[in-house]
Amino acid sequence: MKLFARELRLLLRDRAAWALVLLFAGVLAYALWNGADLARRQRDTARAIEQSTAAFDKQVREVLGVQAIDPRQLARQPLTASFTPAPLPLLASGQADLAPMHESVSLFRLEQPSDARVEIENPSRLLAGRFDLAFVLVWLFPLFLLALAYDLIAGDRESGTLRMVLARGVAPWKWIAVRAIARGAPVLALALAATLLSGWSADAAVGARLAFACAVVLAYGLFWLAVAALVNGFAKSAASAASAAGAAWVGIVLVIPTWLNVLVESLHPMPSRAELVASARQAAGDAERRGSELLSSFYKDHPEWMPPGMQADFMQQLLAQQDEVGRAIDPVRERFAAELRDQQSMVETWRFLSPAIATHEALTDLAGTGYWRTEAFRAQVAAFKQRVEDFYAPRIHGNKPITKDDLAALPRFTFAEEPDAAWQGRVLASIAGKLGLVMLVLLIALRRISARVLAVSSA
Amino acid sequence: MLEAKQLTKRFQDRVAVNGLDLRVAPGEIYGLLGPNGAGKTTTINLFLGFLSPDGGCAVIDGVDVAADPVGARRKLAYIPEQVALYPRFTGVENLEYFSALGGRSHTPNELYELLERAGLPRAAADRRVGTYSKGMRQKVGVALALATGAKVLLLDEPTSGLDPAASHDFSQLLRRLAKEQVAILMATHDLFRAREDATRVGILIGGKLAAEYSRRELEKADLEKLYLERLRA
Numbered sequence: 001m002k003l004f005a006r007e008l009r010l011l012l013r014d015r016a017a018w019a020l021v022l023l024f025a026g027v028l029a030y031a032l033w034n035g036a037d038l039a040r041r042q043r044d045t046a047r048a049i050e051q052s053t054a055a056f057d058k059q060v061r062e063v064l065g066v067q068a069i070d071p072r073q074l075a076r077q078p079l080t081a082s083f084t085p086a087p088l089p090l091l092a093s094g095q096a097d098l099a100p101m102h103e104s105v106s107l108f109r110l111e112q113p114s115d116a117r118v119e120i121e122n123p124s125r126l127l128a129g130r131f132d133l134a135f136v137l138v139w140l141f142p143l144f145l146l147a148l149a150y151d152l153i154a155g156d157r158e159s160g161t162l163r164m165v166l167a168r169g170v171a172p173w174k175w176i177a178v179r180a181i182a183r184g185a186p187v188l189a190l191a192l193a194a195t196l197l198s199g200w201s202a203d204a205a206v207g208a209r210l211a212f213a214c215a216v217v218l219a220y221g222l223f224w225l226a227v228a229a230l231v232n233g234f235a236k237s238a239a240s241a242a243s244a245a246g247a248a249w250v251g252i253v254l255v256i257p258t259w260l261n262v263l264v265e266s267l268h269p270m271p272s273r274a275e276l277v278a279s280a281r282q283a284a285g286d287a288e289r290r291g292s293e294l295l296s297s298f299y300k301d302h303p304e305w306m307p308p309g310m311q312a313d314f315m316q317q318l319l320a321q322q323d324e325v326g327r328a329i330d331p332v333r334e335r336f337a338a339e340l341r342d343q344q345s346m347v348e349t350w351r352f353l354s355p356a357i358a359t360h361e362a363l364t365d366l367a368g369t370g371y372w373r374t375e376a377f378r379a380q381v382a383a384f385k386q387r388v389e390d391f392y393a394p395r396i397h398g399n400k401p402i403t404k405d406d407l408a409a410l411p412r413f414t415f416a417e418e419p420d421a422a423w424q425g426r427v428l429a430s431i432a433g434k435l436g437l438v439m440l441v442l443l444i445a446l447r448r449i450s451a452r453v454l455a456v457s458s459a
Numbered sequence: 460m461l462e463a464k465q466l467t468k469r470f471q472d473r474v475a476v477n478g479l480d481l482r483v484a485p486g487e488i489y490g491l492l493g494p495n496g497a498g499k500t501t502t503i504n505l506f507l508g509f510l511s512p513d514g515g516c517a518v519i520d521g522v523d524v525a526a527d528p529v530g531a532r533r534k535l536a537y538i539p540e541q542v543a544l545y546p547r548f549t550g551v552e553n554l555e556y557f558s559a560l561g562g563r564s565h566t567p568n569e570l571y572e573l574l575e576r577a578g579l580p581r582a583a584a585d586r587r588v589g590t591y592s593k594g595m596r597q598k599v600g601v602a603l604a605l606a607t608g609a610k611v612l613l614l615d616e617p618t619s620g621l622d623p624a625a626s627h628d629f630s631q632l633l634r635r636l637a638k639e640q641v642a643i644l645m646a647t648h649d650l651f652r653a654r655e656d657a658t659r660v661g662i663l664i665g666g667k668l669a670a671e672y673s674r675r676e677l678e679k680a681d682l683e684k685l686y687l688e689r690l691r692a
Contacts, residue, residue: 002564006556013547160543167507168560168607169533175560 003175007182017148021186024144028194031136035090038132039201042085045101049082053412061407068401075392078106081381081413086368087206090198091213092134092360094369103381105413107392108318133198134363137217138356139253141191142224146245149183149228152176153449154241173446176232180225188221198367208420212427213366219434220359226441227252233448256354260347268342271335283328284321316397344371352433362430365423372426376418387411460484460520461506461535461611461642467514468501468666475501477666478515483659485610485640488633490647490657492686498666499646503615506644508532519611533561536604540616542596546589550579550599553588558606565606577602578628594625601632612636614645618652630656654682662689 011017056077063069082102086094153176156162165175195217199210227248235241297320351358364370388411395402402410463481467474476498483489493499504510506517508528517524517531524531544553551570558565565573574584579598588596597617604612614633618626626649633656637643647653653660654677662670662685669689672680 002559006559009552010545010548010556160539160541161545163507163509163539164537164543164557165560166509167532167535167537168557169529169531169562170560171529 003178004182004185007179008185011148011183011186017186020144020147021190024140024187025190027136027140028133028190031131031133032090032194032197034130035093035132035198036201038093038130039085039089042089042101046082046085049080049102053080053082057412060410064402064404064407068403071392071395071400071402074402075107075388075396078104079384079388079411079413081105081377081384082415083374083377084415084417086373088198088202088209088213088367089369090133090201090367091195092364092367092369093130093132094134094364094367095371095374105381105385105388107388107396108322133194134360134367137191137195137220137363138360141187141217141221142249142253142356144187145184145221145224146228146249148187149180149225150231150241150245151238152179152183152228152232152241154232154235155238158237172449176229176449180229183228184221184225188218191217191221208424209366209368212424212431213363215431216359216362216366216427216434219431219438220355222438223355223434223441226438226445229449230441230445233445252354253356257357260350260353260357264343264346268339268346270339270343271332276329276332276336279332280325280329283325286324286328319393319396344375351430352437355434355437358430358433362427365426365430372418372423377415380415381413384411384413460518461613461644462518463502463505463515464518465515466502466505466512466517468498468505468510469513474666476505476512479663479666479668481644481661481668483611483642483644485642486637487658488637488643488645488656490645490653490660491663492647492650492653492660493663494690497663499663500615501666502663503537503613503644503646506531506535506613507537534609535611535613536607536609537613538597538600538604538615538617540619541593542600544588544591544596544599546587549587550574550584550591550595553599554584554602554606557603561607563606563608570602570606573602573605574599576605577632578625593620594622597621597625597629601629604636610641612641612643614643614647616647616649617645618647618649626652650683650686662686664689 060069060074080102081104083100085101153162156165166172192214195213196210198213199206228245231241231244231248235244347357347361351361361370365372391409391411394400461481461483463479466476466479466481468476479498479502481489481502491499491502501510505512506519506524508517508524508531511525519531520534522531522534544550545556548556551567551574554570554574555565555567558570571581571584575581577598579595579602583591583595588599591599600617612633618629621629630652633643633645637658645653645657657677658674660672660677660682661668669692670685672682672685
């Protein structure tokens, strides 16, 4: 501990170190402020949706108290499926700035508009997203760490203090480990403090998520300190150590994620969005032209919904057309979903090629703005659309009014969070993978440093 | 005590130290002379454990350096030709830092006293080392050697670049340490200092000890003449 304090004092005697630490604090503060803005907008949106849903519910309840309602009238009103605000929106905006916070669900809506609005792309693309805390932690935090720790021993080797230090009888690995931690401590402490601060305005109990987020940040920081140690094992001077550290940052944070993104998109290309929209339009046009023929065919499939005397109205025809459109574009939608799943699966498999990817995935997962929670929302919205259809379609086809007895069965959307164990398992795997990488890099670094120390000290 | 037994070190096809047998007893100052490339610094590095020997062994106070380099280093103090210190620390902070690395803890007063014993006044001790002259840095190195309380002292060209007064002060200090039963091995080109201070002098040529002279022999002979004769032989 005393050695740590001395190393820290040595570091803080350097004005450049103070400048770096203050700059990093400023960058973190800006990222948190940026995230707070997104979180506020999400909260406001959710509150507004909640209020309008409650008002609509109240209105329906009052009307049903005195009279039955034609299902066509009620089904025309769009229902809003609201995405519960993320547990830690300040930590990572993730897909929150692309995926919608709510979806408008109506029985009478052709399929393509809602899906076309949603940007279903690979999450790794989001690495270049908004200037949020995750961006700072994944991209800039390693740079600041390396700026303070790139010359763990390279500078001492040049100045000759390395021989003086080693002659004191200190174990090289111990001295370098303490120095690395001391050099990284100010930036690491700020990163952890900012991570904890990201839970400041969270609504739900987020203690466990914050603890996991701190572990993710700590493991990522340790990885970069291990990289600094490795670089010092190879570099002959402080200048070459700085170049090597910079190259490591570019490779791990920029090149590998970009390369993986290109690879993922080449192996699992997303179908054209234009194809989805065009096929929906074509299906809608065809369905309109086929009109009553389509309705007859529909009732052949659903004889239980056939109205008495077969006198179909406009809405019944529209439902039949919509069913046909859905059937026509289902294969395209399924291709989108399948490619997206494959892309995500590939990213999951190869994320440890770059701890930057693994860290970003873990942080967005913890923030509740990652792929898994967003995908869960999409799946639940799809299920809700089905519930809406299952509720209204038979009543419209059967000309069956909605009464107060149906009140409890009226479709309402509530987002169901996945069990804690699910995200905990994914994040734990990410932390364990990173710690494994830390051990691997340290192992190579220590072997290299021991050999290096002996060889160079003799010069 | 410091001992080399058939100590050998090769760099590819060049033999830097060739079966060196050397023993420096407590209270002795051994002056190791030799031309550039004779193997003086390699010998010091072998005693420090910065190099592994290809044959024989180096022993510091009973500890085989190759087997336990860290343990051996804890038993010695080392002053190189250029005492490299951290320029952003003051003299006393450097002393405290390097002492702590060796597992030694001193009060601030003890640190100032050590620096004063080494010839560095308190006012200078509180200045950043970046402003120090070579002689002042050398004094911090001496204070560090004093702080360790080691029974073995390795010196590699310790008086190189020092002015005569600083060099004289350094000699006085070495003699005091020898009286305290410290075994001192001093690799040097400074024939005058070797003759003045050493209790024994060895001339290393091509990694081999070509000649060795006792204090009594040195008093009777001209060391420079002996040294040049050995070089020409």
